[in-house]
Structures are given as structure tokens and as C-alpha cells.
Amino acid sequence: MKTIIPVGPYHPLQAEPEFFKLEVEGEKVTGLEINIGYNHRGHEYLAQRKTYEQIIFLVERICGICSCSHPFASVNAVENLAGIEIPERAKYIRTIIGELERLHSHFLWVGLAGHFMGYNTLWMWFWRYREPILELFELITGNRNHYAMMKIGGVSKDIEDEDISSIQKTMNELEAKTVMFIKAILDDPVIAARLGGVGILTKEDAIKYGVLGPTARGSGVAIDVRKDDPYAAYDLVPWDIIVFEEGDLLAKAKVRLLECLESIKIIRGCLEQMRKGEIETKVEDIPPGEGIGRHEAPRGEVFHYVRSDGSNMPLRYKVRAPSYMNVPSNEVAVKGYDIADAILVLASVDPCYCCTERMATLYDGNKKLTGKDLLKLSWKKTEQLKKKFSHSENKLASLL
Amino acid sequence: MKKPKLRELGEAIRALIGGPYTTKFPFAPSPAAKRFRGIMVFHEEKCIGCGACVEVCPANARELIDDLEKKTRKLTHIQERCIYCGQCETYCKWEALEHTQEYDLAQLTKEGYTNYIEKELVTCELCGEVITTKDQLLWIAKKVGELAYSNPTLTLILTQELGITEKIPERGEFVPYRSGHLRLLCPKCRRSVYLNEIWGY
Numbered sequence: 001m002k003t004i005i006p007v008g009p010y011h012p013l014q015a016e017p018e019f020f021k022l023e024v025e026g027e028k029v030t031g032l033e034i035n036i037g038y039n040h041r042g043h044e045y046l047a048q049r050k051t052y053e054q055i056i057f058l059v060e061r062i063c064g065i066c067s068c069s070h071p072f073a074s075v076n077a078v079e080n081l082a083g084i085e086i087p088e089r090a091k092y093i094r095t096i097i098g099e100l101e102r103l104h105s106h107f108l109w110v111g112l113a114g115h116f117m118g119y120n121t122l123w124m125w126f127w128r129y130r131e132p133i134l135e136l137f138e139l140i141t142g143n144r145n146h147y148a149m150m151k152i153g154g155v156s157k158d159i160e161d162e163d164i165s166s167i168q169k170t171m172n173e174l175e176a177k178t179v180m181f182i183k184a185i186l187d188d189p190v191i192a193a194r195l196g197g198v199g200i201l202t203k204e205d206a207i208k209y210g211v212l213g214p215t216a217r218g219s220g221v222a223i224d225v226r227k228d229d230p231y232a233a234y235d236l237v238p239w240d241i242i243v244f245e246e247g248d249l250l251a252k253a254k255v256r257l258l259e260c261l262e263s264i265k266i267i268r269g270c271l272e273q274m275r276k277g278e279i280e281t282k283v284e285d286i287p288p289g290e291g292i293g294r295h296e297a298p299r300g301e302v303f304h305y306v307r308s309d310g311s312n313m314p315l316r317y318k319v320r321a322p323s324y325m326n327v328p329s330n331e332v333a334v335k336g337y338d339i340a341d342a343i344l345v346l347a348s349v350d351p352c353y354c355c356t357e358r359m360a361t362l363y364d365g366n367k368k369l370t371g372k373d374l375l376k377l378s379w380k381k382t383e384q385l386k387k388k389f390s391h392s393e394n395k396l397a398s399l400l
Numbered sequence: 401m402k403k404p405k406l407r408e409l410g411e412a413i414r415a416l417i418g419g420p421y422t423t424k425f426p427f428a429p430s431p432a433a434k435r436f437r438g439i440m441v442f443h444e445e446k447c448i449g450c451g452a453c454v455e456v457c458p459a460n461a462r463e464l465i466d467d468l469e470k471k472t473r474k475l476t477h478i479q480e481r482c483i484y485c486g487q488c489e490t491y492c493k494w495e496a497l498e499h500t501q502e503y504d505l506a507q508l509t510k511e512g513y514t515n516y517i518e519k520e521l522v523t524c525e526l527c528g529e530v531i532t533t534k535d536q537l538l539w540i541a542k543k544v545g546e547l548a549y550s551n552p553t554l555t556l557i558l559t560q561e562l563g564i565t566e567k568i569p570e571r572g573e574f575v576p577y578r579s580g581h582l583r584l585l586c587p588k589c590r591r592s593v594y595l596n597e598i599w600g601y
Contacts, residue, residue: 050458053456053458053487054456054457054458054487055458056458057458057459057483057485057487058458060485061483121408125411128421131421135433138432138433138435138436139433139434139435140435141435142433142435142436142437142486142499143436143437143484146483146484146485148437148484148485148486148487156486156490157435180407180411183407184407184408
């Protein structure tokens with residue numbers, strides 16, 4: 001017998017609105033229907049009414065966790081459009097900020113994964129060591145989140161010499177801790193049993209669904225914008241892509257954990273190679289044309305498209321976040337596993353719904369509903385339900 | 401199985417000795433970093449009222465309202481709309497805006513969230529349009545040096561500020577002749593006043 005279990009619109013685990021319809025037979029999941037669109041904020045429309053400098057701060061607020069990846073892709077897009085070459089020091093600073101963000105985002109995910117598994121110690125551990133990264137952000141950029149660091153033609157703030165030593169100190173501490181965590185997670189038999197062989201996304205499916213970032217790299221697809229189409233300083237410092245072939249949850253966790261070490265490597269490389277100099281080039285004006293910008297966010301590739309008519313506002317602005325590609329792959333990854341595992345599989349792609357939702361379809365778009373109308377609709381539906389379940393109404397009436 | 405657990409035990413002991421990692425914020429001060437962008441303050445004496453901050457603000461947290469009756473320009477900073485991006489601070493050439501290290505915004509009343517400054521406005525004597533604030537005209541006069549004396553608007557403002565004339569004399573009906581060009585005029589009216597001489601009235 002087929003049963004449908006609704007998950008959401010308020011997710012039982014994450015504080016973001018999305019709606020999954022799990023079709024189950026007994027304990028086994030046989031199908032999944034994904035419904036998103038509860039969090040549409042009209043960012044693209046807003047972006048078309050702001051200047052290029054203001055857009056950076058708008059797109060920064062698309063996502064709270066990876067609040068540097070959208071501005072990064074945005075400045076890449078505008079620089080691609082206008083053909084701006086940025087100074088070398090700005091490249092290194094951008095890379096450092098991007099990698100620090102990947103570190104704190106992966107720490108957050110692994111911590112949350114521990115929380116979902118019921119391993120709360122892991123959660124507390126990771127979030128405890130995520131804190132120094134956020135403090136580092138406050139020291140360098142002036143804010144724990146929403147750094148306001150990106151600027152068309154460079155970066156808005158320089159990293160000062162006295163901050164470099166504190167970055168290096170934090171990185172040394174963090175590396176020791178990350179190595180310990182990796183060992184602790186990989187040795188743990190409970191984690192291995194809970195994550196190993198669960199939610200397998202095969203390489204074929206990964207390519208078919210076009211998944212990105214750690215989700216793809218966990219399934220043996222070696223794609224990474226930082227290597228495939230280098231920007232900023234990613235081609236100037238040595239680092240490796242982490243790829244695992246298994247495609248299960250453990251592989252995705254391993255990819256993220258080992259990427260933390262790679263991030264530390266990139267940051268160290270940047271700090272070593274960084275020389276004193278200019279941090280921004282002067283931008284004269286934006287010519288008419290089209291530009292694309294990409295950035296490997298912690299969740300995968302962020303893609304921004306901008307079309308200009310030569311004025312200071314874009315004609316069209318398009319944002320595609322990695323979760324848009326990753327979330328549909330849950331359809332195949334979740335099939336055949338238990339309900340308890342399904343929750344972990346849904347969270348394994350590190351979904352970010354506020355990043356994803358760029359479009360909402362309105363049925364009967366001309367109709368405007370006020371609060372009163374909505375109340376009336378609600379009453380109407382209650383009446384309908386009452387008629388449908390009239391026996392329960394009688395029961396209620398007798399109780400009251 | 402047993403050996404790896406020692407590692408976690410070490411971490412547990414460290415946590416036990418070290419005490420809680422969290423800060424005791426409401427009971428003990430937790431100062432923000434030097435570069436932290438907190439509550440914004442105005443330095444009224446430095447501000448010239450040019451309105452550059454209003455132009456660059458991505459969140460419409462700043463408002464510029466010209467009051468033609470009172471002849472004042474009101475620059476408002478609406479704290480609850482502010483996204484603390486620091487754009488206005490970056491673009492203010494006169495360092496009249498500053499993010500402080502204060503981050504505790506919680507309070508019971510809405511008072512004090514919206515702070516503003518008022519600047520004296522100079523209007524055109526002919527059409528009544530806004531020229532700009534008095535402070536900005538003085539700044540321009542200072543910047544261009546003696547060249548300021550080639551522009552009657554700047555000269556009038558400057559002589560008044562230097563105490564040479566107490567008040568700009570009020571004249572009756574204004575006829576846009578060249579003879580009456582020593583007035584406070586907006587660039588558009590000044591052009592027409594000079595051109596009227598050539599083209600006729």
C-alpha cells in the first residue's frame with residue numbers, strides 16, 4: 001500500500017520552507033515529489049532596479065551562509081562584461097575570503113549532519129571550531145557575515161599585516177582540529193553504519209541531473225569551477241580536487257571534510273604569495289553587452305548573468321544557485337531507503353532554498369488577495385473539510 | 401575501536417577544564433573588532449549635505465528631503481533599514497559618517513533609531529529651484545579658490561560668510577536682465593540671464 005508522508009512546507013530539520021512528498025511503502029521510500037517556491041523574494045527584478053555597485057549588496061543577501069559566493073559571481077559577471085582586469089593583491093584577497101567561507105560553510109554542514117544523525121557532540125564540536133573563522137571574518141572584513149568585501153574592479157578592504165599573523169595562527173589551530181575531526185569521523189563505526197551505502201547517487205545519475213559541487217564530486221564527477229575555469233587566484237596557488245567514487249552520504253561528507261584541508265592549503269598559499277600593492281582598479285563605465293560570472297560556492301557552482309545597455313543599471317540579471325541543480329537529484333538518491341535515512345539524504349546535498357528560488361508561478365496573477373480574502377478562503381476550506389469529515393464534527397460538537 | 405575514543409576523551413577533558421566556550425555576553429562586555437560596522441553616527445559639523453550617501457545606499461536607508469518653505473535639507477538615516485554595508489562611509493569624502501563598534505540595537509521604544517541632520521539650503525531667486533546647501537557652496541568656493549569670485553552665487557555666499565555683508569539684500573521684482581545678474585541663481589537661470597542679453601527678452 002502506498003502512503004504519502006508530507007515533509008514541510010516547514011522542514012522538520014531545517015528552518016527553511018520547502019515541501020517534499022515522500023511516497024512510502026511500509027518503511028521504504030518509493031518516490032519523491034519536490035515542491036519549492038515558498039521563499040521567492042524577487043531578487044532578479046530588484047537587481048534590475050539597482051546600480052551595479054548596489055547589486056553586490058543585494059545579491060550578498062540571497063544567502064546567509066555563503067554570503068560571499070553571490071557577490072563573487074556578480075563581480076565576475078560585471079568584470080567579464082566590461083573586460084576589467086583586477087590587481088593581483090585583490091585576486092588573492094578574494095580567494096582568501098572565498099575559501100574562509102567554504103571552511104565555515106562545510107563546518108556548519110558537518111555539524112548539522114551530526115545533529116541530524118543524533119550525534120550532538122559532533123555538532124557542538126564543529127560549531128565551536130567554526131567560531132574562530134567567524135571571528136576572523138569580523139577582524140578582516142568588519143562583519144561575521146555579509147562581509148561587503150567584493151567590489152567591481154577589486155576588493156573594498158585590504159588585509160592588514162597584523163591580521164595576516166592572526167589568520168595564520170587560526171589556520172594552524174584549525175588544521176590540527178580538522179585532521180582530528182576527520183580521523184574521529186572516519187573511525188566512528190556508528191557514523192560509518194549510518195552514512196555508508198545510504199543515499200547512493202550513481203555517476204550516471206549525477207551527470208544526468210547535472211549536480212554540482214561536493215554532491216557531484218562525491219559521485220565521482222570531477223567538476224570544479226576553480227579548476228575548470230580558473231578565476232581570482234585559484235590558478236596561482238597549488239591545490240587538488242577531492243573526488244570520491246562511492247556516491248553515498250559518507251563520500252559526500254568525506255569530500256567536504258577533505259576540502260576543508262584544501263581550503264586551508266589555498267589560504268596559506270595566498271598569504272605566502274601575496275605582495276603589497278593596489279587592491280582595486282578604477283572602473284570607468286560599463287559598456288553595453290552581456291557577461292557571465294561563475295564561482296565555486298561551498299555547495300557548487302553559482303552562475304550569474306548580466307546584460308547591459310550601457311547605463312548604470314542592468315537590463316537583465318539572472319542568478320542560478322547550486323541547490324537548484326542539486327535538490328532534484330534527491331528523487332533518485334532517496335529511492336529504496338528507509339524514511340529515517342531519507343531525511344539525511346535530503347539534507348546531504350546541503351540545500352539552500354533561499355538561494356534556489358528565483359521564480360514563482362502565479363495562478364491567476366492579476367488577482368490580489370488581502371488579509372480578509374485569505375481569511376475568507378481559509379473559512380471556506382474549513383467548511384469544505386467539515387462537510388467531508390462530518391462525523392468528526394459531530395464528535396467535536398459533543399466534546400465541546 | 402577503543403583507541404580512537406581516547407582522542408575524543410582528550411577533547412572532552414579539555415572542554416571540562418576550559419569551561420564553556422561561549423562568551424558571557426549580557427553579563428560581561430564582548431567588544432567588537434576594530435573594523436566592525438555597527439550603529440551609524442553623523443558628524444554634523446563635517447557634513448556639507450551633498451547627498452552622495454543617499455545615492456550609493458543600496459537599501460534606501462537614507463533619505464534626502466528638501467524643504468523649500470523652511471529652506472532646509474533634511475538628511476535622514478533610518479537605522480532599521482540599514483544593512484551595515486558601509487557604502488555611505490566609504491563614499492563620504494568628508495568623513496561625516498561613521499560606523500561605531502556599538503552593536504546592541506535592542507531597545508523598547510523606536511526613539512533614536514532614526515537620526516537626521518538639517519542643512520541650510522540655498523534656492524534660486526528667479527525660479528525658486530534648489531541650488532544646493534550653503535555648506536556645499538562654501539566648500540566649492542574654497543576648492544576653486546579665487547575663481548569663486550567669477551561666479552556671483554559663490555561670491556554672494558562667500559561675502560556673507562566672511563562677514564563683509566550681513567545679509568543678502570532683498571530686491572523687489574526681479575527682471576532677468578544682465579544688470580540684475582548679481583543674484584543667487586541656479587545654473588539654468590544664470591545661463592538664461594546671460595543669454596537674454598544676446599537674444600533679447
